[in-house]
Amino acid sequence: MTVETSFLGITLANPLMNASGVHCMTVAEMDELAQSAAGAFVTKTATRDYRAGNPQPRYVDVPLGSINSMGLPNEGLAYYLDYCLARQNQQALQFLSVVGLSYDEIVENLRTIEASDYQGVTEFNLSCPNVPGKPQIAYDFELTERLLTEVFSFFTKPLGLKLPPYFDIAHFDQMAAILNRFPLTYVNCVNSIGNGLYIDVDKEQVVIKPKGGFGGLGGDYIKPTALANVRAFHQRLNPSIKIIGTGGVRTGQDVFEHILCGASLVQVGTALHQEGVGIFERLVAELEAIMEAKGYTCLEDFQGKLREIN
């Protein structure tokens, strides 16, 4: 029995990796991920220029997960691109996360990656801010279609999309119809559930400083939504577009559930932040135990095979 998997024809020891934004801001953090049991890892979403991000407190662990409004702190695209270029011979599969603060910066950043010698995968974070007063790009279907059309007019390297959660069947249908028009390597479902609010009852106060306390939710809170998004896009997208499952992963059972819904790889955010990189050994052991108990010998035995009630 093995938890090995292959992605883009590259064999990974297991399907586990970090979620972008967690434990991947600096060379030291990324090196620790590279040396961990994780099958792969992704860099913090980069903008063209260095960003300090929002004032703290901007990330808080709470009983059932986490809330954050980091504000895209990152060292700038060149920092992460240089890191990946320097290591692309010794690392099997690399994921570089990118965004832009404007439509034009998104295009500029992707052109920079396309023009580089980078051979790895690019994860385009579609939860990027839109013009004020408009929803994030991934919730603006016309803009998403226009942007992907322009991107794929020049971008030839493997490209995945990090998507926010959707909550309406019509939105799954509309988004999948758009995505199926492009040669995407994968979609990553889901980013944090946006604009949640956590309250410190003793102080009768919010817990993060930015945005009046509103922030993206991660952890146990979001697993049912994450699983539904993995399942919905797995049911709707061309099989050539793989699914990465992210959201609410804390145990081997959570990993199993994401794969059952159709995930090829599974990312860990909040629980990685809380437990550290040792979590990957634990998740592998717990996943293997579940597979053993069920008599599965490989991930394909159960991947995407969630049953409905007939």
Ligand SMILES: CC(C)(C)CCc1c(C(=O)O)[nH]c(=O)[nH]c1=O
């Ligand atoms: C929300 C954005 C700041 C536009 C993108 C970066 C990001 C952040 C962040 O840097 O605040 N936090 C998340 O949970 N997901 C994200 O995609």
